[in-house]
Amino acid sequence: MSTFHAGELAVQERMGVREELAPWAAKVVRPFLPEQHREFYATLPFLVAAARDGQARPWATLLVGPPGFASSPDPRRLVLAAEPGPDDPLAGRLVPGADLGLLGIEPATRRRNRVNGRIASTAANRIELRVEQTFGNCPQHIHERRWRWVDSIAAPAVRSRSFTPAMREQIAAADTLFLASGHRGAGEAASFGMDASHRGGPRGFVEVCDDRRLRFPDYAGNNHFNTVGNLLLDGRAGLLFVDFARGGVLQLTGRVTIDWDSPDVARHPGAQRLLVFELDEAVLRPTALPLRWSADGEASRTLRVLAKRRESDDVVSFLLGSPDGAPLPQFRAGQHLPIALAIPGSRDPVQRTYSLSSGPDEAAYRLSIKRHERGLASRFLHDTVEVGHGLVVRAPAGEFTVAPGARPIVLIGAGIGVTPLLSMLAALVGGDDPRRVLFVHAARDGRHHPFADEIREWARRSPRVALHVQYSRPRPEDRPGVDFDAPGRLDAARLAALLPGRDVDVYLCGPLAFMAAVQEDLERLGVPAEQIHHETMTSSAEP
Numbered sequence: 001m002s003t004f005h006a007g008e009l010a011v012q013e014r015m016g017v018r019e020e021l022a023p024w025a026a027k028v029v030r031p032f033l034p035e036q037h038r039e040f041y042a043t044l045p046f047l048v049a050a051a052r053d054g055q056a057r058p059w060a061t062l063l064v065g066p067p068g069f070a071s072s073p074d075p076r077r078l079v080l081a082a083e084p085g086p087d088d089p090l091a092g093r094l095v096p097g098a099d100l101g102l103l104g105i106e107p108a109t110r111r112r113n114r115v116n117g118r119i120a121s122t123a124a125n126r127i128e129l130r131v132e133q134t135f136g137n138c139p140q141h142i143h144e145r146r147w148r149w150v151d152s153i154a155a156p157a158v159r160s161r162s163f164t165p166a167m168r169e170q171i172a173a174a175d176t177l178f179l180a181s182g183h184r185g186a187g188e189a190a191s192f193g194m195d196a197s198h199r200g201g202p203r204g205f206v207e208v209c210d211d212r213r214l215r216f217p218d219y220a221g222n223n224h225f226n227t228v229g230n231l232l233l234d235g236r237a238g239l240l241f242v243d244f245a246r247g248g249v250l251q252l253t254g255r256v257t258i259d260w261d262s263p264d265v266a267r268h269p270g271a272q273r274l275l276v277f278e279l280d281e282a283v284l285r286p287t288a289l290p291l292r293w294s295a296d297g298e299a300s301r302t303l304r305v306l307a308k309r310r311e312s313d314d315v316v317s318f319l320l321g322s323p324d325g326a327p328l329p330q331f332r333a334g335q336h337l338p339i340a341l342a343i344p345g346s347r348d349p350v351q352r353t354y355s356l357s358s359g360p361d362e363a364a365y366r367l368s369i370k371r372h373e374r375g376l377a378s379r380f381l382h383d384t385v386e387v388g389h390g391l392v393v394r395a396p397a398g399e400f401t402v403a404p405g406a407r408p409i410v411l412i413g414a415g416i417g418v419t420p421l422l423s424m425l426a427a428l429v430g431g432d433d434p435r436r437v438l439f440v441h442a443a444r445d446g447r448h449h450p451f452a453d454e455i456r457e458w459a460r461r462s463p464r465v466a467l468h469v470q471y472s473r474p475r476p477e478d479r480p481g482v483d484f485d486a487p488g489r490l491d492a493a494r495l496a497a498l499l500p501g502r503d504v505d506v507y508l509c510g511p512l513a514f515m516a517a518v519q520e521d522l523e524r525l526g527v528p529a530e531q532i533h534h535e536t537m538t539s540s541a542e543p
């Protein structure tokens with residue numbers, strides 16, 4: 001059975017990602033909570049919840065509690081010691097059998113996870129969810145914030161059929177919103193039910209059109225299109241705006257129409273469509289939450305481009321350092337750097353996250369960017385950003401890092417997906433880690449083979465490193481045994497011959513279809529699934 005319902009598949013088809021996504025999604029969308037997600041939920045002080053009221057209208061809300069209030073007694077269940085407050089439109093609606101979509105999000109590290117299912121049972125201040133679908137999300141557009149607990153007295157709720165001035169003000173100031181949507185077709189499928197999702201953009205990315213309508217750009221995410229797929233089949237939606245500084249929430253329910261290609265879409269560079277929301281009812285609950293968040297302004301700083309270097313036909317590297325020469329904060333190999341680009345013609349800074357390709361001990365950060373013909377940010381970086389320019393960055397983040405251990409390490413990258421693995425290689429070899437490393441790089445040909453000399457140099461320097469280069473489409477002038485080791489795509493037979501054993505820790509990065517195929521092959525060869533790690537930041541959709 002497909003991981004996705006008809007609406008999601010239709011949008012994937014429209015965006016041309018359906019085929020690439022299918023094998024990968026079958027691996028990452030799971031009917032249970034993996035161990036690391038169970039631990040993640042237990043650290044959070046709030047979850048975003050999506051459910052329907054008595055008139056089947058979707059609403060999004062926050063369920064809050066001290067960290068640990070969400071716990072997972074086993075991989076199929078998530079238990080929340082929480083319930084919606086009395087003024088919440090979902091009060092009394094989270095009952096056994098109801099669809100519930102949850103989003104766990106940690107703005108400080110930009111990690112997030114989604115879990116959907118049906119409520120199995122409830123008691124006072126207790127909701128038990130039976131898990132049907134879970135998956136991680138990509139970290140683009142999450143604004144960093146840190147939270148703290150406060151004693152809070154909720155001000156009275158305001159209900160309205162149109163936006164009040166206070167509501168307009170809160171919407172206009174938002175850089176984040178949460179969206180509740182859902183679809184339940186005939187029969188039973190894990191893809192049915194409610195979804196809670198996150199949308200972010202520059203402050204003011206949501207435009208109030210009149211006293212009942214607003215709209216906002218929708219950017220590429222993980223290409224699953226759960227939300228847009230739901231909206232295609234059922235336009236009813238709930239929106240949630242959180243007043244992070246004051247702990248207030250504004251909840252809206254209404255209908256969304258999708259503007260795929262009007263000239264308005266083009267006014268938002270990088271946006272794939274606009275979502276236009278028409279209000280049915282709004283509930284403003286000032287100071288409803290016992291949480292306050294502060295924006296982490298510390299994390300934003302300007303770095304200077306120290307050098308710009310061509311790595312291959314379509315990849316350029318930028319070395320970044322602090323303008324005063326002060327050392328940069330350490331990062332862990334495999335992490336990425338969020339940057340904000342002031343691109344002429346874009347009203348607001350364009351946000352991107354790129355893997356750091358330098359080793360963590362190097363004096364400068366290095367970003368290595370592949371140019372995409374239609375890529376707003378990559379074209380700007382290639383064509384306009386030069387030595388001496390400043391780039392606004394935030395702190396490096398990400399969980400795709402080498403775990404400590406004794407097992408041999410296998411790094412497998414395709415194309416520009418090699419960037420985080422290059423950083424890992426530098427850390428492992430430069431840092432005198434005793435583990436053996438197999439480094440496999442799949443590239444198209446010699447003109448699309450960034451870092452060839454650099455990787456060879458690491459392998460030459462350390463007898464613990466073995467290197468294999470695979471060219472899928474070598475040119476006549478590419479020399480077998482010198483430029484590359486084997487022609488064609490990486491396959492199971494090749495992997496079997498290369499692996500130093502089955503008990504290895506593997507780190508994978510590249511196109512989704514590549515990762516799905518390699519993961520499948522590795523599992524078939526006996527590498528335990530929990531020892532295969534991957535990164536799924538899809539820059540291809542929004543380069």
Ligand SMILES: NC(=O)C1=CN([C@@H]2O[C@H](COP(=O)(O)OP(=O)(O)OC[C@H]3O[C@@H](n4cnc5c(N)ncnc54)[C@H](OP(=O)(O)O)[C@@H]3O)[C@@H](O)[C@H]2O)C=CC1
Nearest residue numbers: 414415416417443444472510511513514535537538539540
């Ligand atoms: N931190 C992260 O998460 C990062 C992720 N990335 C991702 O890495 C990807 C790299 O893309 P790009 O450089 O354009 O890659 P390419 O399209 O150039 O492909 C690189 C190589 O992988 C091969 N390949 C592609 N699909 C398969 C498959 N299913 N099985 C076996 N081999 C395959 C290609 O073979 P062929 O020529 O036959 O197509 C080619 O040899 C991007 O999607 C990007 O999003 C990149 C950087 C960082």
